Amino acid sequence: MxxxxxxxxxELLQSMVAGDEEALAALYRKRQxxxxxxxxxxxxxxxxxxDVTQEVFMALMRDGTSYDSARGPLNxxxxxxxxxxxxxxxxxxxxxxxxxxxxxxQSIVSGLQTVNDPLDELARTETIEVVRKAVFSLPLPYxxxxxxxxxxxxxxxxxxxxxxxxxxxxxxxxxxxxxxxxEKMRPAQExxxxxxxxxxxxxxx
Amino acid sequence: MxxxxxxxxxxxxxxxxxxxxxxxxxxxxxxxxxxxxxxxxNDQLELSERLxxxxxxxxxxxxxxxxxxxxxxxxxxxxxVVSIHSAQKRWRYWMTAAxxxxxxxxxxxxxxxxxxxxxxxxxxxxxxxxxAPPSDSPKQEQSQxxxxxxxPSSTQPLIKPTLRRWLSRRHPASSQLAKRDAAKQSTVExxxxxxxxxxxxxxxxxxxxxxxxxxxxxxxxxxxxxVELPRSAMATFGLPMNxxxxxxxxxxxxxxxxxxxxxAIRFVEVKAIIKN
Numbered sequence: 448m449x450x451x452x453x454x455x456x457x458e459l460l461q462s463m464v465a466g467d468e469e470a471l472a473a474l475y476r477k478r479q480x481x482x483x484x485x486x487x488x489x490x491x492x493x494x495x496x497x498d499v500t501q502e503v504f505m506a507l508m509r510d511g512t513s514y515d516s517a518r519g520p521l522n523x524x525x526x527x528x529x530x531x532x533x534x535x536x537x538x539x540x541x542x543x544x545x546x547x548x549x550x551x552x553q554s555i556v557s558g559l560q561t562v563n564d565p566l567d568e569l570a571r572t573e574t575i576e577v578v579r580k581a582v583f584s585l586p587l588p589y590x591x592x593x594x595x596x597x598x599x600x601x602x603x604x605x606x607x608x609x610x611x612x613x614x615x616x617x618x619x620x621x622x623x624x625x626x627x628x629x630e631k632m633r634p635a636q637e638x639x640x641x642x643x644x645x646x647x648x649x650x651x652x
Numbered sequence: 653m654x655x656x657x658x659x660x661x662x663x664x665x666x667x668x669x670x671x672x673x674x675x676x677x678x679x680x681x682x683x684x685x686x687x688x689x690x691x692x693x694n695d696q697l698e699l700s701e702r703l704x705x706x707x708x709x710x711x712x713x714x715x716x717x718x719x720x721x722x723x724x725x726x727x728x729x730x731x732x733v734v735s736i737h738s739a740q741k742r743w744r745y746w747m748t749a750a751x752x753x754x755x756x757x758x759x760x761x762x763x764x765x766x767x768x769x770x771x772x773x774x775x776x777x778x779x780x781x782x783x784a785p786p787s788d789s790p791k792q793e794q795s796q797x798x799x800x801x802x803x804p805s806s807t808q809p810l811i812k813p814t815l816r817r818w819l820s821r822r823h824p825a826s827s828q829l830a831k832r833d834a835a836k837q838s839t840v841e842x843x844x845x846x847x848x849x850x851x852x853x854x855x856x857x858x859x860x861x862x863x864x865x866x867x868x869x870x871x872x873x874x875x876x877x878x879v880e881l882p883r884s885a886m887a888t889f890g891l892p893m894n895x896x897x898x899x900x901x902x903x904x905x906x907x908x909x910x911x912x913x914x915x916a917i918r919f920v921e922v923k924a925i926i927k928n
Contacts, residue, residue, distance in 0.1 A: 479715045505723070574702055633695075
């Protein structure tokens with residue numbers, strides 16, 4: 448429930464457009480997380496996610512008046528800008544191979560909380576890594592719906608509002624994306640199970 | 653529920669998107685009966701679990717602090733730039749407005765000069781033509797000169813030569829038209845001046861017989877016809893004439909007999925006499 452001291456996104460935006468720096472700071476702190484996570488989950492690159500986050504809010508500063516509240520919440524608007532920017536950047540950078548992939552992987556995985564059992568921790572990290580790579584290997588339309596509906600945990604309607612398509616499209620894309628993810632992760636599972644079998648045989652031998 | 657229906661709804665079931673309890677129950681029953689669907693269901697559950705782990709792991713991910721600082725700096729700079737921009741815009745607005753006013757004033761002045769230039773050459777040409785008209789005699793010249801000098805039009809101020817040259821360069825067609833109109837106007841003015849200030853008087857020679865006619869034929873009567881001949885025709889009838897003015901024309905009255913033949917001719921000179 449919103450109180451008097453908790454202005455809405457629209458009010459913050461209006462104040463920001465009027466030149467209120469505090470409003471921009473408040474809006475940024477409120478919405479930067481989802482924008483940054485979306486860009487990070489879409490690209491897997493913290494550097495790209497930082498750039499996109501900054502560009503999204505720069506765009507908001509520049510064209511804040513173009514936001515129409517009748518078309519959806521401000522968060523949709525921001526994620527829509529982020530989506531376009533990520534697509535542009537990925538399209539531009541698809542021909543380049545980053546030398547810092549391992550470093551980025553470490554930076555993403557570093558967010559894991561340490562648990563009691565190191566083996567559980569290792570297994571969990573591996574699982575997350577497998578899923579993450581499978582998500583990154585999806586075509587962009589499928590990756591978008593997985594990120595929005597599964598990782599950002601938005602509803603079909605919200606995802607449809609952000610992507611600018613029908614709810615049925617989101618649903619069908621998500622079903623297809625999940626099927627692809629299951630297929631992509633299955634070889635890894637089978638490989639793991641085969642390795643386990645070999646280990647077991649060796650032990651028995 | 654059949655396998656096709658189950659596989660269609662499996663993802664939604666795994667994501668808890670289907671809230672219909674009966675549908676969920678029938679799906680659960682189908683999973684227990686069908687091995688393939690049970691395997692697919694397990695895959696869906698496992699995927700949802702893994703995706704949730706990834707989502708949980710990244711929930712706390714946030715952009716670094718320095719981005720906020722950079723944004724705020726950019727916002728401050730932008731505000732400053734916008735204010736400078738707006739000041740420049742205001743300055744440009746007023747400069748444009750002033751330039752527009754100046755242009756309008758110059759436009760109006762140029763138009764007025766143009767209108768004046770169309771009028772003034774008429775006066776000037778008329779005055780010029782009035783002061784030096786082609787005349788038959790020096791007296792007439794003098795009389796016309798005197799007459800024109802007395803007209804009010806000659807008292808109007810003339811356009812400065814530099815401006816007239818500029819206007820004639822800018823609008824050659826209009827200046828030629830203006831001159832033509834002025835010439836016409838001068839003729840009319842000249843005629844009106846002569847009509848008002850001078851009386852015409854005709855001086856005629858005696859009738860001279862044409863050909864071998866007899867003087868008695870003149871008694872038969874006939875008709876006088878006013879014609880205009882070259883001055884040189886006077887010489888053919890033995891009358892004195894100024895050879896310098898041989899090309900000029902002179903009026904003559906021809907007496908035409910009842911048979912249609914010219915009997916005699918006299919030369920007439922029209923002279924203007926000034927009233928006052």
